[in-house]
Amino acid sequence: MRKIGLIGGMSWASTELYYRHLNKGLQMRVGTGCSAPILMESLNYCDLSRLSTPEQWDHAKEVLIASARRLEAAGATALMIAANSMHKVADDVAAAISIPLLHIxxxxxxxxxxxxxxxxxxxxxxxxxxxxxxxxxxxxxxxxxxxxxxxxxxxxxxxxxxxxxxxxxxxxxxxxxxxxxxxxxxxxxxxxxxxxxxxxxxxxxxxxxxxxxxxxxxxxxxxxxxxxxxxx
Missing domain, CATH: 3.40.50.1860 (Rossmann fold)
Structure with a gap:
């Protein structure tokens, strides 16, 4: 199995859903004794909620790029961002890493x-x-x-x-x-x-x-x- 990187915390409730269903989906395919190999970083949503200004989005972009690079360095072979809204900067994140980003x-x-x-x-x-x-x-x-x-x-x-x-x-x-x-x-x-x-x-x-x-x-x-x- 390939290890996947998950940027979460936006919100924690969404990240919980992702973690659970990545594992349930994998178990449906290969058996209940297995678990999904996931590297996850849960970001602080206080810094990333209800963004509206270009400056706020620039900050969010840098936070997600740094997270993506950490997950890649830790061994993730592809990346997922567990939030629709943060995909606004997904192309910038994808350009900053050498592994694929699965775009929602x-x-x-x-x-x-x-x-x-x-x-x-x-x-x-x-x-x-x-x-x-x-x-x-x-x-x-x-x-x-x-x-x-x-x-x-x-x-x-x-x-x-x-x-x-x-x-x-x-x-x-x-x-x-x-x-x-x-x-x-x-x-x-x-x-x-x-x-x-x-x-x-x-x-x-x-x-x-x-x-x-x-x-x-x-x-x-x-x-x-x-x-x-x-x-x-």
């Missing part, structure tokens, strides 16, 4: 292209839903994306930052997300992209009439493929 947006886009999805809507934090780096990268895979609806952004951000990133799951927020998804599904789309690694704590991708592409689940599957040597 590309893995999701390739999966959707393979499934024949042409039109989708994105649900995540405000910066992921609104900033061009995420949307343009998905569009490269042949997708048309529904317009961003600003009316939901504040409540979705509250649920993600104030609850899910603290490991809290409430029935009120589950109902709110169910209502949002029902409304989104009325658009002329074929699928929904969960573009926040914590949203799967509230939204069951297998329990919706509209196909739901959970970026975290897809990213983890790519990680398992890498560990087992099924990815180039």
């Amino acid at each position: 947006v590309d893995e999701t886009g390739e999966k959707m292209r393979a499934d024949g999805v042409k039109a989708a809507a994105v649900v995540g934090t405000r910066n992921v839903m609104t900033e061009p780096w995420f949307r343009q990268r998905l569009v490269r895979h042949g997708l048309t994306l529904a317009p961003y609806d600003a009316s939901r952004a504040e409540e979705i951000d509250r649920i993600i930052y104030d609850e899910l990133m603290q490991g809290k799951v409430t029935e009120d927020s589950r109902r709110t997300m169910r209502t949002f998804i029902t409304d989104i599904a009325k658009q002329d789309i074929q699928a929904l992209v969960l573009a926040c690694t914590e949203l799967v704590m509230l939204v069951d991708p297998d329990a919706n009439l509209l196909p739901v592409y959970d970026t975290a689940r897809i990213h983890v599957a790519a990680g398992v493929d890498w560990i087992l040597g099924d990815a180039p």
Whole structure:
């Protein structure tokens, strides 16, 4: 098996999901007596949360590059960043190391292209839903994306930052997300992209009439493929 590097802590709740499902995914493939070989660094999210200025993003880029280099030096053969939002600087991180970086947006886009999805809507934090780096990268895979609806952004951000990133799951927020998804599904789309690694704590991708592409689940599957040597 190949050893994979995981940059986490953004949030710890998301990192916990990654660690658990990398191991569960590997066990489903090779047997319950096995564990995934993972090198993980959990960063302090106090320094990386709700970034808005170029200076803050420059700092985040340097923090992630330093982390990636440490994981490579420790023996990681590929790298994963366990957060959608931090993939804004993923290309800079990838350029600073000599091992592959498994990009969460590309893995999701390739999966959707393979499934024949042409039109989708994105649900995540405000910066992921609104900033061009995420949307343009998905569009490269042949997708048309529904317009961003600003009316939901504040409540979705509250649920993600104030609850899910603290490991809290409430029935009120589950109902709110169910209502949002029902409304989104009325658009002329074929699928929904969960573009926040914590949203799967509230939204069951297998329990919706509209196909739901959970970026975290897809990213983890790519990680398992890498560990087992099924990815180039």
